[in-house]
Amino acid sequence: MEPEEPAGARPRKVSRYSLEPTTSSLTTVREFIKTTLKPFKPIEPHVSDIVSATHEAAKNAVVHNPEVDAPVEVVCKVMPDAVVVEVSDRGGGFDAVIPPSRPDPEALAGRGIFIIYSLMDEVQAQSGDSGTRITMLKRFAPALA
Numbered sequence: 001m002e003p004e005e006p007a008g009a010r011p012r013k014v015s016r017y018s019l020e021p022t023t024s025s026l027t028t029v030r031e032f033i034k035t036t037l038k039p040f041k042p043i044e045p046h047v048s049d050i051v052s053a054t055h056e057a058a059k060n061a062v063v064h065n066p067e068v069d070a071p072v073e074v075v076c077k078v079m080p081d082a083v084v085v086e087v088s089d090r091g092g093g094f095d096a097v098i099p100p101s102r103p104d105p106e107a108l109a110g111r112g113i114f115i116i117y118s119l120m121d122e123v124q125a126q127s128g129d130s131g132t133r134i135t136m137l138k139r140f141a142p143a144l145a
Helices: 023-037 041-063 112-119
Strands: 013-019 072-078 082-089 122-128 131-139
Touching: 013 023, 023 041, 023 072, 041 072, 041 082, 041 112, 041 131, 112 122, 112 131
Parallel strands: none
Antiparallel strands: 013 072, 072 082, 082 131, 122 131
16 A cells, blocks of 8 residues: 555645764654644544654664665655655665554564554555665644644
8 A cells, every 4th residue: 555645735844954874873864853843722532653664674774784875865744634754865775565454462673664554544665776665644633724
């Protein structure tokens, strides 16, 4: 299933962040998402899921592309009834089963994509030689006007 913004719906807010490709910068992506979503009360119950999924996607981009010096791009769009987050890198891509199967409980790695799929309502992964983009969508009940 491909996450798509509702036809004709305009984002209420669009925020962009360029993350330095280091593990020490991952805490800033968490703060970026929290700050972007804070003004929107209907999203409040979902912030933790969105922050965790975004962190996992950004962590995968940084950890699995150690030779790439390009920043990881994060875009957060607050729509009238959903949040769409895109995490893009310029790494060599990856092969993944989408949607992923449940990882072995004893495995020390390989949980990131599964966690993202578990926390978000829709996820799309596009990956190739010029990079990877993970697009995640989380729906919420809009506030009454």
